[in-house]
Amino acid sequence: MIWPNCSAVSQMQPEYRWDLAVTNRKENSRKFISEYFNDAERQVLLIAGAGFDPRATILAEQLGSLEFLQLRAAFIKETRSESDARLQQLASENLATLAEAIPNHEILAVDIFGADNSVTAGRSAARALHKFGLGDATDVIVDISALSVGVSFPMIRWVLDTAIASDNGLNVHIFVSHEPELDSRIRSVPAETPVAVHGFDGGMSLSAQGPKAARLWMPQLATGRTGALRRIHDKVTPDEVCVILPFPAAQTRHGDSLLEELLEPDDVPWDMDSRSIVYADEADPLDLYRTIMRLHALREPVFAETGGSQLILSPVGSKVMALGALLAALELDLPVIYLEDFSYELLDDGDSVGPAPDLMHVWLEGDPYTSNRPSVKRKAAL
């Protein structure tokens, strides 16, 4: 899409807030970056992860090479108590590259865990960003390529809430470098206890809601995450489960492999049949987003008289699909339950980045959109 005629987009009445969101992929993303951002009038703030992920530097280097852009950055350094020396080295190298690409930057340290191993990621991230502020930015970019869910989701929510509240036309963009093969090589040791991503409780913990809502849990399957999903299931105690599989996907049978891994060696602790699977395009976040929105709309009237319906998301897999879940969670104030990563391991020493990752862009807020889109729901009044 690159960069739509804003008046054309603004005349459309979307069913969901981001139903007609401006998105770009691959070459279009690169073209968008070089055309849209290379503008002396723009003051861009980039929020990106400074971790070991080889994709951490891709967007920053592109932005940093633009001639006319006024650019500053907040590089998020996720700190975990258990850290592999090799990955620390990779993270240091990435940080050096980022610093060189964008000299005007600040490093924001985010403690993922407290001293007692409690999850503090989201709260630390939101606090750090709140303190840092958006300054005079006309455009805020959040690059989630090297950010964990526990950090990126609250940050995006904070930026979005700030943009909506300020109503000053702030543009909010999300970028992610998509490479499923690399995703499967990054293995994590999960923390013990599933928690709600900070800012994404969705009212689950409120007792005063009357009859309990019918819970549909929608976990995104991913390689090596079966144990984590079982633990999340134990916490969520859903009435129904609908797993999300990637299809179409770069590897056509990836969804089948994920199902095989889930179902073996032990049975899943929930009833599973072919009707409890949702397929979503691995490379298009809006596909999953629209599916979740549709499911929500279908369920609401059915359960209205008996306590309502509650969708609960667990985006443990690819970042692009996680983005789709994020959009739905932002719009409907849905709970997002996950297991924070205690530590990481990068399997194989192969090429750090294979064929150029697919750079995905979603334009969340700003110029292309009018104010009469569906609003985001919030349970918390603050």
Added chain:
Amino acid sequence: MANPFEKRATEYLRDDEAFLTVVSPEPLSTFFEKQAREDKLFDRLVMIIGTPGSGKTTMARLFQYPTIRTLLRNESLESHRPLIASLSECGAIADGHPSLIGARIPLESEYREFWEFPYSDDLKLGLMTALIQARAVLGWINDLRDAGYEMSDIKFVPRGNADAASDAIGGARTEDIRAKAAEIELAIYNVSAALVPPEVESIPSAAATAYRPFDVIEQITVKRDNTVLALRPLIILDDAHTLHQTQFDLMRRWLARRELRVGRWVITRFDALTPRQVLLSPGLSGDREITYIRMQGDSGRAGERTAFRKMAKDISSRYLRRMDTFSRRGLTDLRSMLATNSDPLPAGKLEQLRKHVDSVQRRTGVSAARRRELEGLVAKYWSKNGGNPDLQLASLEILMERYQRRTRSRAGELDIFDDGITSFDPEPSKPISMDAGVADGARVHLLHSYDRPYYSGIDALCDAGSENAEQFLLLASVLVGQLETKLIRGRDLTLTTKEQDRLLRERATDLVRDWDFPHARKVRTLVDGIAEQCLRKSLEPNAPLKGGAIAFGILQSEFEALPSSHPELAQVLQFAVAYNAIGLVQDYGTKNQKWCLVELGGALLLKHGLTLSRGGFLERSVDDLAELLGGEPDAA
């Protein structure tokens, strides 16, 4: 249900009726009845402590109002009577009615997050305790409404002259009390759910106002058909280990106040207490304002093992009743399907063993007469304990090795040039005896040298569970699965000792391999290292530690310094304890000293082929433990 043993069925059975058919009442009598008889369950703070899978939440669920109601609604069912009897003993049921109303509040991460707010400890504690109390009130009212009571049937009875305090919690009418609790909950939720907490001045007044229903409420009464039932309110705070240490201590202090009239239970895991206190738990027990219930403890271990066996057998029967394959055939006693008598070694191996024992005799210098004497001891023991020739030979080998060690000094006294010596058959420095310890040692030796099955029978299965219900079920599941297959194929209705031994050891190896928690890799390295050294000792030919070693023993005083001397090791041990990889037995008195035993869990004993008998340990130091992890610089 495919195989309910695969995962604790209680965690999947959201329906109370289904839950009540599988839960065993044994832990109630083991852990709760004594405290109930001494009236220590509902008038003070009760701390229930245990490792994951020890059954804490399951037991607490029995005291929740909806569970008790369901139980009493089906009181005519035979299977429910033991539960009703136990709960009556515990004071939860009286005259066929609930006598308390228990509501459970899981202290999830949301509560821990209060400690991250930029406020004073007092304010943070106040927000948290107000939220807990609001949710308690809402929980009690919701449960009573679900039971069919109208708001007008429910009355909160304040203690003494507490009218003014009643106003502070909403007033006299239950509708108003509920509305107040909901208002408080939402106000505090808005603070905790905010991405960035508000400035102190901006905290909504509803959240910041003092709200203390626990100080006010004495009783809750419910009326139906002109009958009034008085219920003691009970709040069960689960998963308290998620709280920050300071937060936990302050909450405990708050709940320990005797002015509070509601019953309050706190359920926590060992690792709630930070690395230092995980490892130093006995110090807590001295507080008389608090009742401590340790569902896996470090005292009265023999009694605990016996009690656990009873509970595990009961659980297995209940689970088998849920499996059609077994219940249709009336097969609900797992013990009867697990053989305990091993076949003797095949002739070839037996002959090999005989020759080996003969060579031991020659090496140890045991005379023919001495051997006959030792054989007599062995035969006498095994005639009462059903031993095969292989066990007798292995026992004899151990006794001969012991004889040699106990006559070594005499051999040294001999004048080898003395022509008058025609035979050497001294008395040992200490009498040689044949007992259960030697028998166990013989079994372990035969396991490793001749693949003779060791782990068989229901008692071994129970003991391998390390007094942890979840671990027991995970191990039992593989045996039940195999039995089910045999039943379906119309085969023998028992598992041989060989089958049990193989399945259990494979299962244990898989369980350890699949550990997936923080520091799991380091825990594996640590416990495998301990196990290897224990195995080396266990296989010494004279079986010096009877069945063998299963623990490192570290001087208690040295162990107490561990959290500060070796903080990384302390963290690893914390998780190892929390996930049953090891158990800690503190202040273990032997050899005129106090030791802390770092004892391997049942899955590791199975994996490495170690004895299930307790007591054998290797004297080690904290540095020895640290070395297993690749060494850790002294924190000092």
